[in-house]
Amino acid sequence: MLSLTVARKAYAQNLLYRSAHIMRTIASIAIGYVYACIWIGVGDNQSLGQYGMYGMLSYIAFNQACLWTIFTTNSLGIDGLVRTGQISVELMRPLPFFTYMASKEFGKIYYQFLYATIPIYLVYMLLLGIRIPERPETWLWTLLAIFFGAYISMCISYVIGVVALWTTESRWLGSLNWSVSSLLSGFFIPIEWLPGWLRPISMFSPYPCLQYIPTRLYMEMNGPSTLIISASWSIALTLLSIALTRILRRRLEVQGG
Amino acid sequence: MSWIHLYVKLAAASLRGQMQYKFNFAFSTLMVFGIFGLEFLMVATVIQKFGGIGGWNVYEVGYLFALMMFNRALYRMFASEVNGFEKYLIDGMLDQLLLRPVPVLLVLMTRQFRPMLGELILGSLILTICLKQLDAAGQIDWRLALLKTVPAILSGSVLTFAFGLSTAAVGFWTHRIDDLRRITDDATTNACNYPLTIYPGWMRLILLTVLPMGFTSFVPAMHIIRGEIGLWTMPATMLLALLLLIGALRLWRHGIMHYQSTGT
Numbered sequence: 001m002l003s004l005t006v007a008r009k010a011y012a013q014n015l016l017y018r019s020a021h022i023m024r025t026i027a028s029i030a031i032g033y034v035y036a037c038i039w040i041g042v043g044d045n046q047s048l049g050q051y052g053m054y055g056m057l058s059y060i061a062f063n064q065a066c067l068w069t070i071f072t073t074n075s076l077g078i079d080g081l082v083r084t085g086q087i088s089v090e091l092m093r094p095l096p097f098f099t100y101m102a103s104k105e106f107g108k109i110y111y112q113f114l115y116a117t118i119p120i121y122l123v124y125m126l127l128l129g130i131r132i133p134e135r136p137e138t139w140l141w142t143l144l145a146i147f148f149g150a151y152i153s154m155c156i157s158y159v160i161g162v163v164a165l166w167t168t169e170s171r172w173l174g175s176l177n178w179s180v181s182s183l184l185s186g187f188f189i190p191i192e193w194l195p196g197w198l199r200p201i202s203m204f205s206p207y208p209c210l211q212y213i214p215t216r217l218y219m220e221m222n223g224p225s226t227l228i229i230s231a232s233w234s235i236a237l238t239l240l241s242i243a244l245t246r247i248l249r250r251r252l253e254v255q256g257g
Numbered sequence: 258m259s260w261i262h263l264y265v266k267l268a269a270a271s272l273r274g275q276m277q278y279k280f281n282f283a284f285s286t287l288m289v290f291g292i293f294g295l296e297f298l299m300v301a302t303v304i305q306k307f308g309g310i311g312g313w314n315v316y317e318v319g320y321l322f323a324l325m326m327f328n329r330a331l332y333r334m335f336a337s338e339v340n341g342f343e344k345y346l347i348d349g350m351l352d353q354l355l356l357r358p359v360p361v362l363l364v365l366m367t368r369q370f371r372p373m374l375g376e377l378i379l380g381s382l383i384l385t386i387c388l389k390q391l392d393a394a395g396q397i398d399w400r401l402a403l404l405k406t407v408p409a410i411l412s413g414s415v416l417t418f419a420f421g422l423s424t425a426a427v428g429f430w431t432h433r434i435d436d437l438r439r440i441t442d443d444a445t446t447n448a449c450n451y452p453l454t455i456y457p458g459w460m461r462l463i464l465l466t467v468l469p470m471g472f473t474s475f476v477p478a479m480h481i482i483r484g485e486i487g488l489w490t491m492p493a494t495m496l497l498a499l500l501l502l503i504g505a506l507r508l509w510r511h512g513i514m515h516y517q518s519t520g521t
Contacts, residue, residue, distance in 0.1 A: 023436030030444040033460075034451070041311040041455030042303060167281070172288035179295040188299055195302060 002095050003103035010107025018115050025116050029123055032064030035188060036128065051190065055219065058131040061124035062218055063187050063211050068116035069109055069146050070153035070181075070210045074174035076101050078161025091249065098158065098245045105154045113146075133220055141224045145214035148230035152209050153181075155237035162244045165251050186212030206233040260363060267367030275371065289375025297322055297383060300450070311455035316387040316394075318451060320482050323384035324406070324413060324474040325450050330376035331414035332421060337369040339418070340442070342425035343435045352518050361513060362422075388482075397482055405481045408491060412498040413473035419501035420445075420470065422509055429512030432519060445470040452478075472497055 036057050043053040051059055078101070081087035091097055124130050133139060160177055164170040182188060184198070184207035191202050191212050202208060209230040216222040275282060297319070304315040313321075333340060342365070345351040354361050384406070392399035424441045428434040445468050453461045453475045464471040472494045480490045 020433055020436060024439055027436070027439035027444045030440065031447050034444070034448045034456075037455045037457075037460075038300070038303070038310060038451055041451075042307045042309075044311065046307045167284070172285050176288050176291050179292040183295050183299045189303055193303075193306060198302075 003099050006095070006100060006103040007107035007110070010104045011111045012107075014108050014111035014115075018111075021115060025119055028064065028068070028116065029120055032061060032067075032120065032124070035064065036060045049193075050221070054131070057128055058219060059190065059215055060188070061128055061130045062121070062215050065117050065121035065124060066146060066149070066211060066214055067187070068112040068120070069150045070185075071112060072105055072150075072154050072157040073108065074157070075161035075164060075170050076105055076154070076157045078158070079164035079170045082164045087252065091252070096245070097248070098241050101158060101161075102151075102154055105157070106150075109150045109154070113150075131219065133218060135220065138218065138220055141227065142214055142218040144224075144227055145209075145217050145230060148227065148234055149210040149214055151234050152206050152230065152237055155234070155241050156181075156206065158241050159237070159244060162248050165248060165253070181207050181210060184208070185210040186215070206237065209233050260360070263359060264363060264367055267364070268370035271367055271370040272372070275369075286375040289373075290379050293326060293376060293379050297379075311452050313452045313454070316390040317478070317482055319383050319387040320391070321452065321474045321478055322450050323380045323387060324410060324478065325446060326376050326380035326383070327410045328413040328417045328473050329446060330373040330380060331410070332417040333376075334371060334373045336366050336418055336421060337371060338365045339421050339425050340438070342428055343433060343438075346428045346432045346434075347519060349518050351516065355516075362509060391482055397484075402481050405477075405491065408495065409477035409481065412491075412495045413477070415498040415502050416470070416473050416494075417442075417446075419498065419505040420468070422502075422505040426505065426508040426512040429516050441468060449474045469497065469501075 039048070039056045039060055040053065042048070043056060048056045078087070081090055090100065093100055095103075125132070133142070156177060157174065160170055160173045163173060183194075184191075184202040184205055186202070186208055187210075191199060191208055194202055213222070213226050213230055217224065217226065300322070301315050301319065304310050304313075304318055309315070310318060338345070339362075345354070345365075351361070354364050357364055384403075388397070388399040388402050388406075391397045391402070420441050421438075424434055424438050427437060431437070445464065448456070448460070448464060449470045453464055453471050456464070461471070465476075476486070476490055476494060479486045480488065
């Protein structure tokens with residue numbers, strides 16, 4: 001299993017910096033707390049629908065913790081590979097390029113899950129007392145949804161990375177994707193509260209699979225049938241990524257470093 | 258040649274270099290506009306839907322957002338590489354700068370000089386809309402508010418720069434600073450996009466004393482658009498910015514004397 005070895009190596013590489021990443025985790029906890037305070041401020045004299053104040057606090061805190069599972073390398077670093085010419089070497093590896101990049105990224109995501117998502121979740125659970133699922137099977141559905149979310153996020157980054165063949169500024173598309181994701185994934189606002197024109201855009205995009213679906217499952221507000229949406233998007237984006245890889249192989253012009 | 262003249266020449270050269278890629282320049286400006294626009298849209302949607310946050314309406318929060326956008330844009334315009342100083346320490350790039358016959362900070366500040374058009378245009382747009390709306394509601398006189406906003410932005414930018422420079426100077430001892438920057442810059446900047454009244458007392462205290470980023474947006478806004486504190490806050494904020502800048506420059510000078518190259 002070559003791809004597993006690649007993922008393990010990427011995990012080990014990230015593991016080297018785990019003490020340096022402590023500050024990053026603290027900052028993430030602080031930023032999540034700011035978002036929680038915003039909702040506390042909003043809910044001060046308003047009812048917050050089916051969530052309620054405590055529910056929204058749990059919603060935001062869980063989303064902030066899960067953020068690290070969808071926080072992929074910008075463009076998966078493909079733009080850098082094109083710029084330096086290293087991509088010609090990467091394409092020669094005895095592993096399909098998409099599988100290779102995905103394995104590498106999954107090693108990093110697994111590291112972030114263990115060393116960012118879980119600590120942040122535990123801190124919020126202890127300090128904010130966020131809600132915990134009542135049914136044991138909810139944990140399984142939530143973990144599955146998180147896995148799909150991470151995979152979909154990785155596929156989107158891959159597609160953006162491939163755009164580097166046409167423009168040297170694909171990193172900006174990565175940043176824009178991140179902003180669009182913050183809005184449409186339900187990270188800060190549950191999708192049902194988005195303005196009317198934005199709601200259908202979000203619903204028909206893969207973004208809700210990143211945060212909204214896992215969090216609603218975790219909060220036992222939706223059933224496991226929503227995972228079908230995540231699975232469908234995973235298949236669709238995998239096919240798109242494979243198709244784009246074919247174009248990439250034919251279109252490649254190395255900039256020479 | 259005066260330092261300012263030299264700065265202008267080097268910054269212009271850096272800008273000319275970037276303008277060789279006109280499409281990329283226009284594209285990145287457009288992207289920045291979209292990114293920050295979406296960020297504001299996200300928060301404005303919530304505030305509009307629920308009719309305010311901590312007693313502040315959407316235009317008042319928009320004003321805070323615009324102030325922070327200008328502060329960040331001016332800081333990144335003049336000191337983009339101070340913000341990304343870690344690579345100079347880790348990759349040994351600082352060694353090259355030390356050989357030049359000009360202050361290191363000056364050379365650093367001329368590198369990657371960017372006009373930050375996306376942020377400035379969006380910031381101006383949000384600021385104009387918010388001031389006009391607050392004026393229409395009879396809360397302020399927009400001309401007077403705009404007049405007071407200019408020094409508020411200047412002192413806010415100096416404060417932001419002082420924080421960035423202090424964080425960068427810590428790198429002379431620790432080498433790695435990107436993660437520290439996430440707290441001193443990213444987390445505090447994010448917090449100051451909103452009225453400090455929504456935070457618990459301990460957090461407000463931190464943002465007004467230990468990491469006084471509250472003076473970049475909240476404190477000036479309390480005078481300019483809310484009229485809850487007196488005019489004295491304006492010179493007081495400027496004085497604080499000046500003192501922090503002097504402190505940051507001293508820390509930088511002290512740090513550079515203790516610099517040891519990583520050798521890479």
